[in-house]
Amino acid sequence: MEPTLIVFGIKALVRCCSVGQKALDQVARDQGAVFPELIKLDLTKKDVIFSIFIGEQFTRKVLVDNNLAPDLLERARNDDAAAIDTLFLLAAKLKAAENVDINGWVGDQSARAGVTLIKQWSQEKAPASPLARFMLSAADIALEYAAIHPKLLEGDESDKLLAAFAGNLSQFIDNNGDFGKQNGLLSRLSAGFLRAGLETISENPQWVSSEKHLQAFITSTTKPLLAATPDTLAENLNYQQMLDTLSGPVFKAALNTIAEHQTQFFGEDLVTGQALGALTQALLRSAAKGTFQQSLSKGGLLTVYQSALEVAIKQPQLFIKNDGSPKDNALEQLFVGVAETLRKHEGTFGKELATQLVSTVIATAADNLSGLAGDGEWSKTYVDMATTLLRGLDNAIKANQPLRQAFSAQQWQDLGRILLQNLAQTPSLVIGQKAQFEGVVTAVATAMANDKHLLLKGDNWVRIAEVAAQEAATNPGRLFKLNADNPKDMRAAQLISLLINTATDSLNAGTVLYGETLQKAIVIALQSSSGNVKGLAENLDKIEAMVRKLTSVVAENPEQLGSKEWLRTFENLLPLILQGNSVEPITLENILQRLKKER
Amino acid sequence: MKYLTGFLMVSTLLASGCSTMQLGQANANLTQLYQEKSHADVYVQSAAREGLSALGREAGAAADKASDPQNKIAFYRIAVTAAWQAGDYQPINQYARAGQALCKSQNLDNRDCLMLLVFPEFAAIDETSEELKRIKPRCSAYSTECLNLYETAFNRYSGALARLIDHWPKVGAGSADPLFAPEVAKRMGEVTCEKAQGGIVGSLLQWHSADNETLRESAKSIRSQLKALLAQQENARISDLAKGKFSCRDQVNRD
Numbered sequence: 001m002e003p004t005l006i007v008f009g010i011k012a013l014v015r016c017c018s019v020g021q022k023a024l025d026q027v028a029r030d031q032g033a034v035f036p037e038l039i040k041l042d043l044t045k046k047d048v049i050f051s052i053f054i055g056e057q058f059t060r061k062v063l064v065d066n067n068l069a070p071d072l073l074e075r076a077r078n079d080d081a082a083a084i085d086t087l088f089l090l091a092a093k094l095k096a097a098e099n100v101d102i103n104g105w106v107g108d109q110s111a112r113a114g115v116t117l118i119k120q121w122s123q124e125k126a127p128a129s130p131l132a133r134f135m136l137s138a139a140d141i142a143l144e145y146a147a148i149h150p151k152l153l154e155g156d157e158s159d160k161l162l163a164a165f166a167g168n169l170s171q172f173i174d175n176n177g178d179f180g181k182q183n184g185l186l187s188r189l190s191a192g193f194l195r196a197g198l199e200t201i202s203e204n205p206q207w208v209s210s211e212k213h214l215q216a217f218i219t220s221t222t223k224p225l226l227a228a229t230p231d232t233l234a235e236n237l238n239y240q241q242m243l244d245t246l247s248g249p250v251f252k253a254a255l256n257t258i259a260e261h262q263t264q265f266f267g268e269d270l271v272t273g274q275a276l277g278a279l280t281q282a283l284l285r286s287a288a289k290g291t292f293q294q295s296l297s298k299g300g301l302l303t304v305y306q307s308a309l310e311v312a313i314k315q316p317q318l319f320i321k322n323d324g325s326p327k328d329n330a331l332e333q334l335f336v337g338v339a340e341t342l343r344k345h346e347g348t349f350g351k352e353l354a355t356q357l358v359s360t361v362i363a364t365a366a367d368n369l370s371g372l373a374g375d376g377e378w379s380k381t382y383v384d385m386a387t388t389l390l391r392g393l394d395n396a397i398k399a400n401q402p403l404r405q406a407f408s409a410q411q412w413q414d415l416g417r418i419l420l421q422n423l424a425q426t427p428s429l430v431i432g433q434k435a436q437f438e439g440v441v442t443a444v445a446t447a448m449a450n451d452k453h454l455l456l457k458g459d460n461w462v463r464i465a466e467v468a469a470q471e472a473a474t475n476p477g478r479l480f481k482l483n484a485d486n487p488k489d490m491r492a493a494q495l496i497s498l499l500i501n502t503a504t505d506s507l508n509a510g511t512v513l514y515g516e517t518l519q520k521a522i523v524i525a526l527q528s529s530s531g532n533v534k535g536l537a538e539n540l541d542k543i544e545a546m547v548r549k550l551t552s553v554v555a556e557n558p559e560q561l562g563s564k565e566w567l568r569t570f571e572n573l574l575p576l577i578l579q580g581n582s583v584e585p586i587t588l589e590n591i592l593q594r595l596k597k598e599r
Numbered sequence: 600m601k602y603l604t605g606f607l608m609v610s611t612l613l614a615s616g617c618s619t620m621q622l623g624q625a626n627a628n629l630t631q632l633y634q635e636k637s638h639a640d641v642y643v644q645s646a647a648r649e650g651l652s653a654l655g656r657e658a659g660a661a662a663d664k665a666s667d668p669q670n671k672i673a674f675y676r677i678a679v680t681a682a683w684q685a686g687d688y689q690p691i692n693q694y695a696r697a698g699q700a701l702c703k704s705q706n707l708d709n710r711d712c713l714m715l716l717v718f719p720e721f722a723a724i725d726e727t728s729e730e731l732k733r734i735k736p737r738c739s740a741y742s743t744e745c746l747n748l749y750e751t752a753f754n755r756y757s758g759a760l761a762r763l764i765d766h767w768p769k770v771g772a773g774s775a776d777p778l779f780a781p782e783v784a785k786r787m788g789e790v791t792c793e794k795a796q797g798g799i800v801g802s803l804l805q806w807h808s809a810d811n812e813t814l815r816e817s818a819k820s821i822r823s824q825l826k827a828l829l830a831q832q833e834n835a836r837i838s839d840l841a842k843g844k845f846s847c848r849d850q851v852n853r854d
Contacts, residue, residue: 028623029673033710034633035782036684038721038789039728041798042735051801054822055853077805100846105793115634119776120710126774 026127032117043105045088049076052091052102066090304338307359311366318378330379337383338362345390348397353409354390360413361386361420368424369431381431389416392441399449411458415465419444422469429473436472439480439490444468447496447522455503460519467523468492471530478533479526491536495525498540502547510555517563521570528574535578542577546570549586557588568595622670625658625677633684648685655682659694668705672698676711676718683722686729695719710775716766717783720759724790727755731798741808746817753799753821756790760828763787767835781840787832788844795825796847825851 041047053059053073063070068086075083088106095102121127308331311318319331338358346354365382393412397404407415419440423429429436444465456464471492472480479492499521503513513521529536536543550569554561569591576583584590632654635647655678662674675698682691695715702712731752738745763783770780800818808814829851832838838845 025622025667025670028626029669029711031623031626032630033626033676033714034630034680035714035779036633036680036721038786038794039725039732041728041731041794043793043797043801046805047797047801049801050805051797051847052850054800054804054850058853077807095846098846098849100843102846105797115630116778116782117630118710118714118779118782121774122777125709 030120032119035116035118037116045084045106046076046079048102048105049073049084049087049091052094053087062090062094304335304355304359304362307362307366308334311362315366334362334379334382337379338386341383341387341390344387345394348394348404349390349412353412356409356413357390357393357416358386360416361389364417364420365424365430368421369427385420385430385437388438388441389419392438392445393448396445396448400452402454403448403451406454407458407461411462414462415444415458418462418466419469422466423473426473426476429476436476436480439492440465440468440472443480443490443492443496446490446493447500450497450500451504453504453507455500455507455514455518457515460515463519464496464522464526467526471526475530479530479536481533491529491533492526494540495529495536495543496522498544499525499547502544502551505548506551506555509552510558511551512554512563512566513551517567520567524567524571525574528571529578532578535580539577539580543574546573546577546583546586550591553586553588553591560588561591565591565595568598572598621661622673622677625654625661625674628654629677629681632681636684651681651685652687655679655685655687655690655694659690662694662697668701669707669711672701672705672707672711672715675701676714679715679718679722683718683725686726688722688726691719691722708769708773708775710773710779713770713773713775713779716769717763720763720766721786723759724756724794727752727759728794728798731794735802738802739806741806741810741814743813746803746814749799749803750817750821753795753824756795756799757824757828760787760790760795760832764828764831764835764837767837781842784837784840785842785844787837788841788846791825791829791832791851792845792847795821796851800825822851 050073053062059073060070063072068090069075072083072087076087092102341358342351342354348354349357362382365385369378369381393415420430420437423437423440444461447464448461468480479495480490499513499518503511503518506513547570550566550573554566569586572594573583573586584594628650632647632650635643636651638644638647658674658678658681662671662678665671665674675694678694679691679698682688682694695718698715699712702708702715731749734745734748734752738748764787767783770783773779800821803814803818803821806814829838829845829848832845838848
């Protein structure tokens with residue numbers, strides 16, 4: 001039995017609660033709603049008769065036909081009570097012949113027959129019932145569990161579980177056939193299935209897990225739920241009670257069990273537990289202060305929290321002091337910095353991606369910067385790195401809008417992670433005055449901004465970033481040295497841009513210089529020149545001339561030369577030019593001869 | 600990290616919380632207070648009105664705060680109904696408009712949405728009826744002022760009826776309980792016959808007047824407008840559903 005059961009169990013409970021809440025909302029919305037009666041006007045008999053005996057001819061004829069005095073209406077106008085009563089009776093008789101009862105117009109005005117309640121939906125247009133939604137989710141969770149634990153459906157465990165389940169279900173159904181009213185039978189049957197399942201697992205946790213602490217967890221979480229389900233089929237399942245149980249006693253029981261078996265769940269590292277507490281407190285405090293207002297969605301908050309948790313697990317000393325008290329300032333500084341970075345760059349990346357990028361930086365830093373940044377400085381360093389990455393990429397996207405869509409969210413994250421990961425292996429390259437991180441980010445971002453025709457895809461750029469970071473780490477302060485006055489005046493950026501510009505210019509002339517070939521060319525260029533920046537600076541024009549000529553010769557001779565030949569020739573000639581040597585003219589014959597010699 | 604994911608989930612749940620059954624409670628309160636409003640004891644009636652007034656305000660505020668659009672709509676429906684029954688006519692249109700906008704954006708035509716469409720008109724009718732009941736004691740005989748008051752009341756009734764006739768295609772084709780449309784029709788019949796014909800035409804024609812010509816002309820004009828509204832309601836087949844509430848056809852059409 002894997003410990004993922006805990007995660008699965010809690011996830012399932014969260015889902016149940018969420019779906020249950022929606023179902024509960026639907027139940028509340030779909031209750032009968034009052035359609036009020038209109039206020040009565042308190043009509044008198046006199047009002048009614050004067051609204052019915054209209055038209056002189058009609059009135060005269062009716063009075064004559066009924067052997068009544070012709071002045072009856074006039075007497076009624078003068079409030080003759082007998083005349084009014086006579087005419088009202090006559091009016092009631094006339095309207096009764098039309099199947100209309102006018103007594104209601106003058107009846108007891110305060111009396112109301114009952115409340116008219118209107119349902120939310122007509123039967124044919126109603127959405128799935130709340131119960132159906134809840135049960136479908138429960139079934140889905142069960143299937144997910146079966147998928148994680150396939151042996152449940154085969155060997156001995158399944159036999160035992162099924163037998164126990166059937167037994168519990170049988171107990172639930174009354175032997176005397178008392179199934180309650182027809183109305184809601186399906187609902188009550190479903191409750192029976194739920195109860196039988198919970199009972200089975202609650203009574204036999206050893207069939208689900210052989211580990212004592214997991215058994216305790218299962219029993220403690222299923223028992224409160226069990227208590228909230230009806231004992232017999234004649235009773236109705238109370239949704240509210242179920243949900244209250246899920247959100248209250250079940251979670252309390254789950255957390256208590258974890259607390260009681262802390263060592264089994266978390267191992268001996270209690271310091272980690274303290275760090276987790278400090279982190280959670282700091283996060284909640286920052287959220288309460290409105291630090292994340294507008295810059296983070298609820299999901300985004302959890303993403304940042306999750307990455308910070310990784311830091312807490314790997315480097316608990318960053319979160320707590322020697323005496324075990326939390327380092328509040330550092331944590332809040334981290335969250336404030338994250339929120340500020342996100343606010344600046346969410347316009348370009350969108351909230352979700354910006355959050356993911358920041359989280360990637362934090363998680364990668366936690367993996368690679370162990371023990372270097374302490375006493376508050378670490379959080380500033382993390383935020384600075386995140387800001388550098390997002391600012392660089394933000395600039396590239398602003399200069400070359402289609403880039404945003406050319407990368408998947410995962411590729412953006414890979415790009416950030418790989419840049420940082422490769423440099424952070426030598427921490428002084430990402431922290432302090434000789435840091436190379438900003439230089440590498442700027443070089444890659446500048447080159448990306450130049451790739452207007454998207455000759456390179458997201459994966460290509462991830463590989464280029466990896467090599468750039470490796471070369472920066474191997475030969476710091478050379479290829480990626482940043483000029484504070486003109487960040488674009490950097491050798492690496494110039495070299496990559498040279499190749500991209502040549503490729504762009506030859507795009508319509510049958511060039512092979514795009515995609516993987518261009519990526520490999522840039523990798524060769526970075527690897528060949530990182531140790532010889534002087535040669536690069538002195539021979540940049542010659543390199544460009546060589547690249548342009550080579551590209552055009554290969555494009556003109558597609559039957560004999562292709563991407564392999566381009567790359568091999570480039571790999572041969574570049575070191576020579578960087579060393580200041582002259583090379584033979586680039587012609588078809590010379591290229592073929594050079595390749596032949598190489599073989 | 601496996602454990603941490605679990606903790607995250609718990610934190611999320613605890614942070615978001617499973618909200619209480621506020622909507623269901625508000626709806627149940629509405630039904631109860633509505634019943635108490637027609638109680639024989641005037642003190643109970645008065646307390647019910649106050650309760651409805653408070654419920655209207657609370658439901659309006661809850662609608663503004665709710666995040667689920669369908670819950671918001673339901674709260675607005677409760678707010679409109681409670682305010683109407685409390686006699687707080689002023690905020691009704693504001694609640695109804697906010698709810699209707701959501702119905703439109705969510706493409707919904709269920710009971711709550713249809714009630715938000717027609718209830719403001721019925722509330723306007725009740726407001727007019729209350730006004731008529733107030734003026735009746737001092738208008739037992741003809742005066743130009745009283746004639747004007749009754750004409751104004753009739754115009755309000757006929758305006759609300761005309762708007763209800765406009766809404767009828769949506770009411771007839773909506774997804775609400777099939778009982779809904781007949782209940783709307785029944786009340787429209789009640790307004791046409793009991794209120795406009797019985798309450799207004801009946802009152803005008805019983806007056807003594809030296810200025811008979813003016814009075815007769817006014818009554819004739821009202822009956823003529825009523826005749827047109829009745830014809831529209833018959834054409835739209837509204838009267839067919841009204842369970843005999845269009846009980847004044849013969850009188851309205853009689854010269």
